[in-house]
Amino acid sequence: MTDKLLGQALVEEAAKKSGLIWVRGDGPERALWHVWHEGAAYVVGDGPGEQPLPGLTDGGRAEVTVRSKDKGGRLVAWTAEVRELAPGSEAWEAAVAELKGKRLNAPDAERMPERWGRECRVLRLEPRDVSTELPADSLAAAPLPSDAVTRRPVPAALPRLLFRRRRA
Known part of the structure; x- marks a missing residue:
């Protein structure tokens, strides 16, 4: 029991403490932003401009891994029971209130809950079986294909702006 x-x-x-959890349903493992609320992790996605939630189905199970925010090492893993919340329900409203505060760079911050109710899914990932044992191998995998772009050419003037010397 202890x-x-x-x-x-x-x-x-x-x-x-972690901003991301790694979740594997029936598909590949993905990093998902989440909030922890009332004993479970809540995620929102599968809508335009939101994170994909492939392989996560209502009533299904998922493997969740939490890594250290500062060191990146695996802290704990658990099997979660997946529950999709009905838009407009009391549980959905409470979860969306928490999620809304953590959603960064939303184009429609004020109308976001209405959009989530129409176009997205809000899932509750409730822990069932917890494992603190480290895996035998590294679990390293190639990144999944994505349309996201993080690198663009450096503007020509940027090095001069950053490294110019101050004249006395």
């Missing part, structure tokens, strides 16, 4: 409570406490503390 190990179970310790595992639950570790899951909660790690998930609260």
Whole structure:
């Protein structure tokens, strides 16, 4: 019983401090932003401009891994029960209120909850079986294909602006 409570406490503390969790449903493992609220991780996605949630189905199970925010090492993993929240329900409203505060760079911040209700899914990932054991191999994998772009050419004037010397 003590190990179970310790595992639950570790899951909660790690998930609260981490901005991302790694989730694998029936598809590939993906990094998802989330919020920890009332004993579970909540994610929103599958809509235009939101994160994909492939392989996560209502009533299904998912493997969740939390890594350290500062070191990047695996802290804890657990099997989650996946529940899709009905838009407009009391649980959905509470989850969306928490998620809204964590959603960065939303183009429609004020109308975001209405859009999520129409076009997205809000999922509750409730921990079931917790594992703190480290895997035998590294679990390293090639990145999934994505349309996201992080590198663009450096503007020609930038080095001069950054490295110019101040004249006395």
